[in-house]
Amino acid sequence: MYEIYPLLIVGAIIGVISVIFIVAFCLMKDKKNAIGFDRNMKDGEIVKRLLAYARPHLKSFILVFLVIIVSIVYDIVSPIVIGNVTEMIQGDFELIELYTTVAIYAGILVVSLISSYIQAIVLQKTGQKIVSAIRQDLFEHVESLSHEQLNKTPVGTLVTRVVNDTNSISHMFTGIIVNLVKNVFIIFGVLGAMLCLNYMLTLMVLCFVPFVILFTIIFRKFSRKAYRKVNNATTSINIFLSENLSGMKIIQAFNREKRKKQEFDRRNEHLCKCRREQMFTFGIFRPMVYMLYVSSVLFLFYLGARGYMDNISFLGQTITSGTIVTFYMYLNKFFNPIQSLAEQFNMLQHAFASAEKIFTVFDIKPTVVDADDAIELDEVKGEIEFCDVWFSYIPNEWVLKGVSFKVSAKETVAFVGSTGSGKTTILSLICRNYDIQKGQILIDGIDIKKIKISSLRRHFGQMLQDVFLFAGTIRSNIALQNDYSDEEITEVCDYVNASHFISKLDNGLDTEVRERGNNFSSGQRQLLSFARTIIHKPSVMILDEATANIDTETELLIQNSLEKIMSIGTMLMVAHRLSTIQHADNIIVLSHGEIIEQGSHLELLQKRGKYYSLYMLQYNKDRLSAQ
Numbered sequence: 001m002y003e004i005y006p007l008l009i010v011g012a013i014i015g016v017i018s019v020i021f022i023v024a025f026c027l028m029k030d031k032k033n034a035i036g037f038d039r040n041m042k043d044g045e046i047v048k049r050l051l052a053y054a055r056p057h058l059k060s061f062i063l064v065f066l067v068i069i070v071s072i073v074y075d076i077v078s079p080i081v082i083g084n085v086t087e088m089i090q091g092d093f094e095l096i097e098l099y100t101t102v103a104i105y106a107g108i109l110v111v112s113l114i115s116s117y118i119q120a121i122v123l124q125k126t127g128q129k130i131v132s133a134i135r136q137d138l139f140e141h142v143e144s145l146s147h148e149q150l151n152k153t154p155v156g157t158l159v160t161r162v163v164n165d166t167n168s169i170s171h172m173f174t175g176i177i178v179n180l181v182k183n184v185f186i187i188f189g190v191l192g193a194m195l196c197l198n199y200m201l202t203l204m205v206l207c208f209v210p211f212v213i214l215f216t217i218i219f220r221k222f223s224r225k226a227y228r229k230v231n232n233a234t235t236s237i238n239i240f241l242s243e244n245l246s247g248m249k250i251i252q253a254f255n256r257e258k259r260k261k262q263e264f265d266r267r268n269e270h271l272c273k274c275r276r277e278q279m280f281t282f283g284i285f286r287p288m289v290y291m292l293y294v295s296s297v298l299f300l301f302y303l304g305a306r307g308y309m310d311n312i313s314f315l316g317q318t319i320t321s322g323t324i325v326t327f328y329m330y331l332n333k334f335f336n337p338i339q340s341l342a343e344q345f346n347m348l349q350h351a352f353a354s355a356e357k358i359f360t361v362f363d364i365k366p367t368v369v370d371a372d373d374a375i376e377l378d379e380v381k382g383e384i385e386f387c388d389v390w391f392s393y394i395p396n397e398w399v400l401k402g403v404s405f406k407v408s409a410k411e412t413v414a415f416v417g418s419t420g421s422g423k424t425t426i427l428s429l430i431c432r433n434y435d436i437q438k439g440q441i442l443i444d445g446i447d448i449k450k451i452k453i454s455s456l457r458r459h460f461g462q463m464l465q466d467v468f469l470f471a472g473t474i475r476s477n478i479a480l481q482n483d484y485s486d487e488e489i490t491e492v493c494d495y496v497n498a499s500h501f502i503s504k505l506d507n508g509l510d511t512e513v514r515e516r517g518n519n520f521s522s523g524q525r526q527l528l529s530f531a532r533t534i535i536h537k538p539s540v541m542i543l544d545e546a547t548a549n550i551d552t553e554t555e556l557l558i559q560n561s562l563e564k565i566m567s568i569g570t571m572l573m574v575a576h577r578l579s580t581i582q583h584a585d586n587i588i589v590l591s592h593g594e595i596i597e598q599g600s601h602l603e604l605l606q607k608r609g610k611y612y613s614l615y616m617l618q619y620n621k622d623r624l625s626a627q
Helices: 002-030 043-090 095-144 147-152 155-197 199-206 209-246 248-253 257-309 321-362 423-430 453-458 474-479 486-495 522-535 552-565 601-607 610-626
Strands: 384-394 397-407 412-417 438-443 460-463 540-544 570-574 586-591 594-599
Touching: 002 209, 002 257, 043 095, 043 155, 043 321, 095 155, 095 321, 155 199, 155 209, 155 321, 199 257, 199 321, 209 248, 209 257, 209 321, 248 257, 257 321, 384 423, 397 423, 397 438, 397 586, 397 594, 412 423, 423 438, 423 540, 423 570, 453 460, 460 522, 474 486, 474 522, 486 522, 586 601, 586 610, 594 601, 594 610, 601 610
Parallel strands: 412 570, 412 586, 460 540, 540 570
Antiparallel strands: 384 397, 384 438, 586 594
16 A cells, blocks of 8 residues: 555645646736736737738648648657667667667657758747738728827827737747647647557556646646736836837926936836736646646656556556657647647737737727718819818817808918917818818818818928928938929929028938938928928918918028919918918908908908907007117
8 A cells, every 4th residue: 555655645746736827827817807817808809810910821831730640750759769678778779770769769759850040940930920011001001090099099109009019919820820820739749659569557647637627727726817917017018119209309308307207217126027927827837737747747757657666557458668768759749739838829929919009009980081972183273261160179068159250262360379278179170181170171162071082182382390200311301202303302302491501411311311300490490391291282382370480580591482382372371470371361360260351461460350469469568679
């Protein structure tokens, strides 16, 4: 009886550990809704959507699976060859037999290595194609979102989705899924080979399988929670960095470096804590599986050695030295894939968590879309009409209240009013950056909702107060990837008076533009923006505070350019400096989302209403500044 005590002791230890894990699992399961570690999207749905990207590369995956079969053959056959060699060298044998066996083993090994190389190359190429397609579709989808939706989504979140999360999916396609399948085949293949070799010893090994399954199920729950927390913490820190690196000048100006560092430290520490929890979860599971492997080896050596030394069979089957060696190698090949499955499952959870976040962005339905019967506009005359337009960013908090006006083709119209009166909103609605709640906006007598968005915006040129320049060169920022000749670019720079500073630069149009154009002054950025707008030959020009925050000399240059282009097409302007809009054909004065006055500059001055008050206020202010 005492002979089985070692087996009972090992079994008792495994049983106690299993009970501890089950209790922890039950406690965690009760709290899962509170801590939110269950995913909102089911694994089946995620797999289905990912397969849509993998389906075009089906032939590559079939090739990989055929190559995998060769590797699996090596894993199954090699222990038998080694076991035969063990028995061979213990008895009489011909040297040629040993050479032949070694050659067979070496040949199988070489074929397996070549197969692994082909598998890695094909998977990497295929995986990168799939991830590239996901990134492209994701970026294209983000481009389709409305201004309102983009304002609600932090830039750092979108950067994380396009870069970090797609990288996780890349790992899944380049290794995780294929290796998961390979390991499953190896497990069943090795199990079948062990049953054929000695089914009683195999049954002994199978006693450990329920514990492996139990540990895997428990680990699955904990790893899902850990990976989701890591993803959320990573997104949080990316959002913080995106915002604060862009606003670093403000942080320095107000001496808030220490406070921002403390905020970053808190987020960074939270991310470290989440990663430690993830490592702790995995650090418990893998040693447990390894413990089961070591226990099975101990059982094998204990039973095998006793049976071999006492010259008895184990439960009716004789055990030889070759059997022990073969089984030892099979145990290694049986439990190694199980441990790898744990690691790959860990990574798969990470990939699924990332895929869920990516598909969450895909599931955002654009609020501003083309109508089914939307048309293309080949030409725009520039006639614009607002018919009883009501609009609000927040439900029931109206920014525009029944606004109606008409702009004739090639007419220059300016919008004036205090901050929040709705001036910029009107300009945004014309380009359909937002959709109105009530009323109608017409372009050349056509409702803008009946015009394709891309076609509509193609005929508009917008020059905004906050000029955004891309990293690149002056030429690339003006042309925006269109094929314009140097002569055309130079001509438009002359037209908007931008050549006076470009000509002084060493590299001219090839001068580097750093991020957001921070190596140029506000006035220079405005002139480049003006050139970028004019070169695309818009039918309608929109200028929103185009002369704000610039020096008087640059303002004069811009006003000179404005006078040149007023006859080109329809022009809509918003400006606080009333001197900029004096020559407008019509000036519309807004207050709290309603039109209270409109007319020419002289007509409005004669009315001595709101416009007159604004003009006199600014006139007196300028006179005091001059003194």
